Amino acid sequence: MEIKKFFSDVLIIGGGAAGLFAAIRLSELNPKINVIIAEKADIRRSGCLAAGVNALNAYIGEGHTPKDYADYALKDAHGIARYDLLLSMSERLNHVTKIIEKLGLVIFKDENDKYITRGWRNVKINGENIKLILANAVKNLENVKIINHVNITNFLLDDEKVVGAAGFSTRDKIYYNFTAKATLIATGGASGIYLPNHSGGSRHQIWYSPFNTGAGYAMGIRAGAEMTTFEMRFIALRCKDTIAPTGTLAQGVGAEQINSKGELFQEKYGNTTSERVFEI
Amino acid sequence: MSPAQSLKWLESGEMPSKFNVEIGGSEPYIVGGHTASGYWIDKNRQTTLKNLFAAGDVAGGCPQKYVTGSFAEAEIAAESIAKEINKISITDKVVDFEEFEQYFKNQSDFSVDELEIAMQTAMDEYAGGLTQNYKFSENQLNLAKQNLKRIEILSEKLHANDMYDLLKIYELRERLTVAKVLIEHLKARKETRWAGFYQNLDYPQRDEKYNLFVNSKMINNEVKIISRKIEQEM
Ligand SMILES: Cc1cc2nc3c(=O)[nH]c(=O)nc-3n(C[C@H](O)[C@H](O)[C@H](O)COP(=O)(O)OP(=O)(O)OC[C@H]3O[C@@H](n4cnc5c(N)ncnc54)[C@H](O)[C@@H]3O)c2cc1C
Numbered sequence: 045m046e047i048k049k050f051f052s053d054v055l056i057i058g059g060g061a062a063g064l065f066a067a068i069r070l071s072e073l074n075p076k077i078n079v080i081i082a083e084k085a086d087i088r089r090s091g092c093l094a095a096g097v098n099a100l101n102a103y104i105g106e107g108h109t110p111k112d113y114a115d116y117a118l119k120d121a122h123g124i125a126r127y128d129l130l131l132s133m134s135e136r137l138n139h140v141t142k143i144i145e146k147l148g149l150v151i152f153k154d155e156n157d158k159y160i161t162r163g164w165r166n167v168k169i170n171g172e173n174i175k176l177i178l179a180n181a182v183k184n185l186e187n188v189k190i191i192n193h194v195n196i197t198n199f200l201l202d203d204e205k206v207v208g209a210a211g212f213s214t215r216d217k218i219y220y221n222f223t224a225k226a227t228l229i230a231t232g233g234a235s236g237i238y239l240p241n242h243s244g245g246s247r248h249q250i251w252y253s254p255f256n257t258g259a260g261y262a263m264g265i266r267a268g269a270e271m272t273t274f275e276m277r278f279i280a281l282r283c284k285d286t287i288a289p290t291g292t293l294a295q296g297v298g299a300e301q302i303n304s305k306g307e308l309f310q311e312k313y314g315n316t317t318s319e320r321v322f323e324i
Numbered sequence: 325m326s327p328a329q330s331l332k333w334l335e336s337g338e339m340p341s342k343f344n345v346e347i348g349g350s351e352p353y354i355v356g357g358h359t360a361s362g363y364w365i366d367k368n369r370q371t372t373l374k375n376l377f378a379a380g381d382v383a384g385g386c387p388q389k390y391v392t393g394s395f396a397e398a399e400i401a402a403e404s405i406a407k408e409i410n411k412i413s414i415t416d417k418v419v420d421f422e423e424f425e426q427y428f429k430n431q432s433d434f435s436v437d438e439l440e441i442a443m444q445t446a447m448d449e450y451a452g453g454l455t456q457n458y459k460f461s462e463n464q465l466n467l468a469k470q471n472l473k474r475i476e477i478l479s480e481k482l483h484a485n486d487m488y489d490l491l492k493i494y495e496l497r498e499r500l501t502v503a504k505v506l507i508e509h510l511k512a513r514k515e516t517r518w519a520g521f522y523q524n525l526d527y528p529q530r531d532e533k534y535n536l537f538v539n540s541k542m543i544n545n546e547v548k549i550i551s552r553k554i555e556q557e558m
Binding site for chain 2: 122284292
């Protein structure tokens with residue numbers, strides 16, 4: 045057994061969408077801050093963005109404001125959301141879209157050089173390589189060290205203070221100890237809590253990333269962090285068997301969503317994300 | 325269109341021009357980039373633990389963030405960290421790696437996969453999974469809790485031959501921890517809201533009393549529920 049110890053100003057746990065973007069912003073703010081990204085897989089193809097995505101789902105289209113987005117999200121959550129967080133997030137949506145475009149993401153544009161939107165909140169992209177774009181941007185940063193294939197399991201605690209984290213290599217018998225002044229947890233959500241809708245050899249054919257197993261939540265829970273609204277579970281409405289997105293068919297191609305009686309069920313029973321799951 | 329769906333059309337010959345595409349719901353997930361589950365954070369994206377920040381799907385209170393919202397939160401967290409970093413001084417800590425070593429020494433009659441399926445089945449049947457059309461009752465939740473307690477005890481004894489086994493053991497234990505908290509949250513909201521995502525058979529109606537956040541903290545391995553007003557920190 046080998047033990048490796050690291051010290052840094054900042055430890056980022058999880059090199060996914062949030063983790064990598066945070067590293068980019070930190071370097072921009074102060075290139076003297078040294079950062080370690082500890083990633084369970086390999087940042088080039090890890091987490092939800094591993095296989096790419098075909099749209100940026102949160103964007104403020106023309107004629108709308110960040111407040112509209114925050115209002116929409118609050119309503120979709122039937123009032124159970126933090127308006128302060130929603131608003132400060134919404135205010136940056138178009139700004140971060142510009143940044144990822146500058147880094148190389150292809151966003152589709154019309155003849156007037158405007159983004160092609162789907163509804164007012166969604167822009168169409170060629171996003172197969174979105175994760176590689178982020179990974180390449182981070183690799184060029186001198187103050188950022190990337191450690192792939194390390195699974196983080198515990199925070200290091202000094203009373204109520206987090207002073208880093210520990211974990212192990214997913215390949216070799218190496219244990220890791222990271223001490224850091226500040227820690228960013230960005231390990232994504234949790235799949236695999238419930239029996240999946242495919243069994244046997246296909247049981248990892250699920251909507252959410254099968255390797256986001258709720259490590260970040262669990263570490264925080266064990267360390268006594270306060271958690272909110274776990275009861276608001278997410279259930280994805282998808283094409284049967286393939287788990288392909290229904291939005292591409294419904295919004296992209298304009299296919300109608302009907303029930304077995306041929307009724308347009310959304311018109312009849314409601315159109316929030318949870319209502320659509322209820323209707324089927 | 326997604327590769328899997330295109331292949332299905334090609335292989336079956338049931339092209340979408342002639343045949344309807346069936347749609348259905350997945351099993352439930354906990355994911356703060358779509359719903360509001362996760363760490364309780366302040367506007368700087370700091371958690372309730374000092375010097376720990378959160379962004380993306382792991383952070384709570386801020387649904388519908390997706391990719392760009394995760395970027396936005398990451399930026400805010402980075403800015404908060406950059407502002408604080410020079411004020412923070414820490415003492416070096418080293419974790420006790422015996423916790424990992426123990427799994428190589430353990431003896432177990434069960435495999436990780438067996439316990440994982442046991443956990444998923446208990447959650448499916450008793451905590452509103454896919455086969456139950458996402459519905460649950462308090463009696464069922466209590467059964468889920470009992471089952472999980474047994475599985476948790478068995479999981480402590482799991483045996484690892486290599487690092488991949490150790491990874492799978494930790495993944496199971498993480499999920500058990502999340503499930504344990506989830507069950508208490510499901511019990512605490514005595515109403516039905518977001519039908520589809522949340523249908524409590526004992527309380528089938530929405531109740532305005534529950535215009536509040538159900539929060540929690542683990543204290544001495546017990547989940548303590550904390551209610552917080554919606555206006556808070558607006
Ligand atoms: C199938 C699917 C399709 C989606 N499509 C879209 C879309 O079209 N448009 C859109 O805007 N949004 C989409 N989303 C949502 C979006 O992808 C997520 O909200 C976003 O990626 C969340 O970022 P994150 O950094 O929190 O998580 P992730 O990007 O998943 O990153 C988490 C990272 O943490 C790592 N990690 C996990 N556990 C550990 C551990 N213990 N130790 C170390 N590292 C760990 C993971 O390997 C991963 O790299 C989609 C999501 C899914 C699942």
